[in-house]
Amino acid sequence: MNSQFKKGVLELMVLKTVRRRDVYGYELVETIRQAIDVNEGTIYPLLKRLTNERYFETYLRESPEGPPRKYYHITAAGILQLDALEREWDEFHNSVCEFLKEMNERG
Amino acid sequence: MNSQFKKGVLELMVLKTVRRRDVYGYELVETIRQAIDVNEGTIYPLLKRLTNERYFETYLRESPEGPPRKYYHITAAGILQLDALEREWDEFHNSVCEFLKEMNERG
């Protein structure tokens, strides 16, 4: 898959996933991988950035099967950002799809 | 608009526009601007890259209202690339939209 398509969309997908319920990083990678191919080295820096920007808060929990997990919880600011990003994504992908259709029609 | 969304999609839009008919750079910028906000400094380097990659051929034509225009014409390789990119875009945007829907439903 063209990795360029992912730019910007991954932030949306991460925010959306964490809003549903608190998740830890590794789990989040697996969740998003169900939809698109994505690398751990992409997600962890993104989680760090979104936490720095106060869209997430974090806490640690012990795991029954490995090292402790860092859970991410979305903040009010994070929800606002998610809503904005989702609107922008809708507008963007509608614009692109309509444009592609128009280019099919007229010469 | 989130400028990151554009990465990768612009190449698709440019290929699609030039396949419809030969266009010159400035005209192409105006055409794509009907759909999404885009900068000249984004399009010209992209045209150069796609020409280097043999997806486009170019020729000059005098203009009745300004300096000569460089027209871009798509090659067979360009059409193949366009078809591939368009398939990838469809798959990608379907995956993302389905993922966003799923995240709405289950908790």
Place this chain on the structure above:
DNA sequence: ATAGCTATTTGACAATGCAAGGTAGCTTGC
């Protein structure tokens, strides 16, 4: 000649995905 439009090009910059590698806890089998 001055302003404004058309048209192309370039260079420095910023955002972000990825490969690769590192650290560390836990479980299983020898």
Place this chain on the structure above:
DNA sequence: GCAAGCTACCTTGCATTGTCAAATAGCTAT
């Protein structure tokens, strides 16, 4: 005990690609 393999987290350096700002230049109208 200890080596292998999985889970889990994190970082560094790199490549790609869009953005901004500016330079160049032809043409038209005032």
